[in-house]
Amino acid sequence: MLDIKFIRDNLEQVEQRLATRGTEIRLDEFRQLDTQRRELLGEVEGLKAEKNRVSAVIGQTKDKSQVQGEIARMKEVSAQIKQMDDQLRDLTEALSAILMTVPNLPHEATPVGASEDDNVEIRRWGTPREFSFEAKAHWDIGEQLDILDFERAGKLTGARFALYKGAGARLERALINFMLDLHTEQHKYVEMLPPFMVNRDSMTGTGQLPKFEEDLFHVEGPDYFLIPTAEVPVTNIHRDEILGAEQLPLCYTAYTPCFRKEAGSHGRDTRGLIRQHQFNKVELVKFVEPETSDAELDSLLANAEKVLQLLELPYRVVDLCTGDIGFSAARTFDIEVWLPGQSVYREISSCSNFRDFQARRAAIRYRREEGAKPEFVHTLNGSGLAVGRTLLAILENYQQEDGSVIVPEALRPYMGGLERITGK
RNA sequence: GGAGGAGUGGCCGAGUGGCUUAAGGCGGCGGUCUUGAAAACCGUUGUACGAAAGUACCGUGGGUUCAAAUCCUACCUCCUCCGCCA
Structure with missing residues (x-):
């Protein structure tokens, strides 16, 4: 939510800056x-x-x-x-x-552009591997190794669900533990395990409601929603609170499953793990003092990148333009991992600075010093990383000609020392 | 699922219709005293809107009344006991 006084006093400027998002908003x-x-x-x-x-x-x-x-x-x-x-x-x-329903004002540094075509690539890490054979897509690799079963998942639930089996299930679990350990031990985030359903106030606090209700799963009975990301419960931990400056920055990490209806993307990414109604994610969330939020976004992004570096997966970082950033975000960097199966970079993490937009909605404030007037904190979050997409990136990047998949070294301690996933 | 109890400031806790401007205590902050500290004493201490006057806020929403923390009502949350249960 924008500051009502700021809108009142700067109506034209607000309209102009919002127009760069591509949707005209008449105030x-x-x-x-x-x-x-x-x-x-x-x-x-x-x-x-x-x-x-x-x-x-x-x-x-x-x-x-x-x-x-x-x-x-x-x-x-x-x-x-x-x-x-x-x-x-x-x-x-x-x-x-x-x-x-008014979106956040884009950050001054956010590149102006109409669509994802205007996003700016700012760096690449790693070199995509040369294959001496034709690289397969992860759904073929996974089914041939008998570690992913989309057909039975369809029977159990429906389209866009996955059943992980054997080494596949273990790999997913290994990734979750690997990411959480990295962020808690090396990056000093505090681990949280929040509820996977939240109420309407929480969804409103982070900006999913009232505008995007059609993307959410709502449960029957109480007025609860399945979370589409851990951002929602973790950011709302401090809703309606006044923090002390000495507590900041607060850095939390959380593993949760995420539930999304994917309304409006019928027919897109129908195969494989890319776009599921339920997927696992390790999230990073920060509550910081306003003047530090730009630097905190850089470090949060670096923390997410570290996961891919340790797994030795090539990626690039993209600075999203005004036409592509989300409703609540002022600035967003996407990390896109290289997928040899399709020869494309695909989003695996999205790291955003929301400035005071969520803090104002959710009334998350802090005092600079004892007795000072409460001010809104800045909130940030990013995936660190989307687990299912990391698993599929490993399958595709580490696939061998014989159909087996090498386990990245960093993950082996989490896989009982397993070096290679082979078929039956 | 059944029965009972409770939600008041950062915390504890009084308050059952009108000087409540929410008592008292703890904690915090400032001061006196002290070489310094503790103790003691004095003062101060929430949030939002507003230039101010003022207005609103005692779990949440309705209602009664000239007047509601206080009465009525629905809901939410927590606690205790019983039953069921991973």
Whole structure:
């Protein structure tokens, strides 16, 4: 959520900066409702002040017959206040409905562009391997090794689900542990294991609601949603809290499954592990002081890159343009891993600085010093990494001509020393 | 699932309709005293909107009343006991 005062005072600038996202957002309705609301607020507060004053006098008067006129008048004032409060509530709701659907302002450094074609590649790491045979796609490798079973997953649930078997299941689990150990031991993140369902307030705090409800799985019964990313529960840990400056930066890492409807991507990436309704992810989340958030994004990105470096998987880093960054983000770097099966770089991590956008929605604040006025923190997060996509990248990059897959050295301690996954 | 109890400031805790401007305590901050500290004493201590006056906030939403932390109502959360259960 943007600062309502900032919008009020910089309406044109806000409209212009939002226009770089590619969606035109007209804020004149906002301005009209805001003016109306502020006028009404002034009036109703004046009436309330009078009601409070007169009621105190009535309370002090022993002989109530002397103040019958006042009581009658206050009854009317009260009715008027109630009516105005209702009107005020409607205005506030309408205003908030607009405010909640306005995306974040892009960072000054975010490249301006219309679509993902305008994203800027900023570096590459590693050299894609030369294959002396035709590289296969991971779904073929996985099925031939009998470690991935998409057909039975379809029977169990439906399309876009996977059943991992044997070394496949163990590899997924090894990756989760490897990533968590790296981030907690080397990068000093605190591990969290949050609920995998959250309520509406949490989804609103990080920006998934109210705009993107159609992407979420909602459970029957209580008004809960399956999390589409650990960002939601982990960022909301400090919702409605005021932190101390000495606690910052707070760095959390969490493994969770993620559940996404993938509405609107029918027919895309239908094969394999790329786009699933349920996938595992290790997430990195930071709560930081505003002036440090740019540097903190760089280090969070480096922490995510480290996973690929240790696994010796080639990747590139892309600076997303204004037309491609997410609703809540001000700046985003994607890490894309090399997939020889399709000869493309595919997103495996997305690292974003949300500045105070989520903090304002979720009321996450801090004090610079004892007694200072609370200010909003900046929040950041990134995948460190998407586990399923890491597994498929390993299958494709480490595949051998005989169909087996070499286990990256860094993972062997997590695989009981296994060096190679071979068929039955 | 059944029965009962409880939600008040950073924390503990009083408050069952009107000087409540939320008592008192703890903690925090400032001061007096002290070589320094402790103790003692004095003062201060939430959030949002607003230039200010002021308004709102006692789990959440409705309601009653001139007036609600206090009464009514629905919901949420936590606790205790019973039952079931990974």
